[in-house]
Amino acid sequence: MEAFDYDDIQLVPNKCIIKSRKEADTSIKFGKRTFKLPVVPANMESVINEPLAVWLAENDYYYVMHRFQPEKRADFIKMMHDKGLFASISVGIKDEEYKFIDQLANEKLVPEYITIDVAHGHSDYVIKMIKYIKEKLPESFLTAGNIATPEAVRELENAGADATKVGIGPGRACITKLKTGFGTGGWQLAALRMCSKAARKPLIADGGIRHNGDIAKSVRFGASMVMIGSLFAGHLESPGNIITIDNKTYKQYWGSASAVQKGAYNNVEGKQLLVPYRGSIKDTLKEMQEDLQSAISYAGGKDLHSIRVVDYVIVKSSIMNGDK
Numbered sequence: 001m002e003a004f005d006y007d008d009i010q011l012v013p014n015k016c017i018i019k020s021r022k023e024a025d026t027s028i029k030f031g032k033r034t035f036k037l038p039v040v041p042a043n044m045e046s047v048i049n050e051p052l053a054v055w056l057a058e059n060d061y062y063y064v065m066h067r068f069q070p071e072k073r074a075d076f077i078k079m080m081h082d083k084g085l086f087a088s089i090s091v092g093i094k095d096e097e098y099k100f101i102d103q104l105a106n107e108k109l110v111p112e113y114i115t116i117d118v119a120h121g122h123s124d125y126v127i128k129m130i131k132y133i134k135e136k137l138p139e140s141f142l143t144a145g146n147i148a149t150p151e152a153v154r155e156l157e158n159a160g161a162d163a164t165k166v167g168i169g170p171g172r173a174c175i176t177k178l179k180t181g182f183g184t185g186g187w188q189l190a191a192l193r194m195c196s197k198a199a200r201k202p203l204i205a206d207g208g209i210r211h212n213g214d215i216a217k218s219v220r221f222g223a224s225m226v227m228i229g230s231l232f233a234g235h236l237e238s239p240g241n242i243i244t245i246d247n248k249t250y251k252q253y254w255g256s257a258s259a260v261q262k263g264a265y266n267n268v269e270g271k272q273l274l275v276p277y278r279g280s281i282k283d284t285l286k287e288m289q290e291d292l293q294s295a296i297s298y299a300g301g302k303d304l305h306s307i308r309v310v311d312y313v314i315v316k317s318s319i320m321n322g323d324k
C-alpha cells in the first residue's frame, strides 16, 4: 500500500469548459438534503456551538453538533425544528446513550442526522449502537466513525450506517499517534483512498485539512464531505476564547480527547493549542467555495464529480506529521 498525504499529491488539470468559475457548482447531496459545500465544521466543543449550528443550517451548510453537553441535545433538536431547521447531533456508545435514543424515539424527536462519534469506530459496541439507532430512529441519516480501513467501512455499512467517517489521528489537536502508535496521521489521504474503494455509501474525510486545496484532494480520493477542525476554530463565531500575545490574536482550539475537554488526565489523546484568529466564518466559507469552484474549473468540469475523476501525481515522498 502506497502511503501519501495531502502535501504529497497534486491534481492534474484538464481543459476548462466554463466561462467563469461562478458557473462551477460546489453543492453536494448528503442524506436527503443538498448543501452548498462538501465541508462540515468538526463536532468539537471548540469548533461548534448552538448559534453557529443555527447559522450554518439557515445558510444551507451541513453541521454536526458536538455531544459534550449531552443533557442539552433533546432541547437542541426541538429548538432547531421550532425554527424550521434540520437537527444534526452526535452520540457516543456508552450505556446512557441507549436511554437517550429511547427518549428521542418515545418523544418522536427525530433528528435528521445522527453521528456516532468515538475514537475507535471499528468496534462491536459501535455496530450495536448503529443497529439500535436504525431500529429506533430509522428516518435519521446515520454516520458512524471514526475508522481507518476498508474492512471497517464494510462492517459499519453492513450494520446499517448510512455514511462512515475516516480519520484516526490526523487531526491538528491529536496526539493519538504519539500516545498509541496507531492511526492515519501522515497518510490520511491514502487511507481515504483505500476506504473509498470499499465504500458503497458516502464517506466523510475527517482531519488533516491544512489548506483549502486539501478539500478538492479529499473529494478526488472519495470524500462526499470533509470534516475540518483547526481551520474552523479561529473565527469570531468559534467557541474558544480570544487570546492576544505580542499583538497577535489567536483562539483556543482543544481536542475532544484532551485533558481540557475531559476535565481530567485519563486516556488523553488530544491537546489544546492556539490557532490564528481569522475573522468571520462567513468569509472563510466564501473563500472555500471560490477555491473549490476554481478547482472544478481546473478539473475541466462543472461540478464536484469532475474532481473525482482527475489524474493525480505524487510529487514527493515525505510523510508530514499531522500533529506538527
Ligand SMILES: NC(=O)C1=CN([C@@H]2O[C@H](COP(=O)(O)OP(=O)(O)OC[C@H]3O[C@@H](n4cnc5c(N)ncnc54)[C@H](OP(=O)(O)O)[C@@H]3O)[C@@H](O)[C@H]2O)C=CC1
Residues within 6 Å of the ligand: 092, 093, 094, 117, 118, 119, 120, 146, 167, 168, 169, 170, 171, 174, 176, 207, 255, 256, 257, 267, 269
Ligand atoms: N478521530 C480521532 O482520531 C480521535 C477522536 N477522538 C475524539 O475524542 C472524543 C472522545 O472519544 P472516545 O474516547 O472514543 O469517547 P468516549 O469517552 O465516549 O468512549 C468511547 C467508548 O469506547 C471505549 N473504548 C474502547 N477502546 C477505546 C479506544 N481505543 N479509544 C476510546 N474509547 C475506547 C471507551 O471505554 P474506556 O474509556 O473505558 O476505554 C468508551 O466506553 C470523541 O469526540 C472522538 O471523536 C479521540 C481520539 C481519536
Ligand SMILES: Nc1nc2c(ncn2[C@@H]2O[C@H](COP(=O)(O)O)[C@@H](O)[C@H]2O)c(=O)[nH]1
Residues within 6 Å of the ligand: 042, 043, 044, 146, 167, 168, 169, 170, 171, 172, 173, 174, 175, 176, 206, 207, 208, 209, 227, 228, 229, 230, 231, 254, 255, 256, 257, 258, 269, 270, 271
Ligand atoms: N486524536 C484526536 N483526534 C481528535 C481529538 N479531537 C478531535 N479530533 C479529531 O480531529 C478532527 C479535526 O482535525 P483538524 O486537523 O481539522 O483539526 C476532528 O474532527 C476529530 O476527528 C482529540 O482529542 N484527539
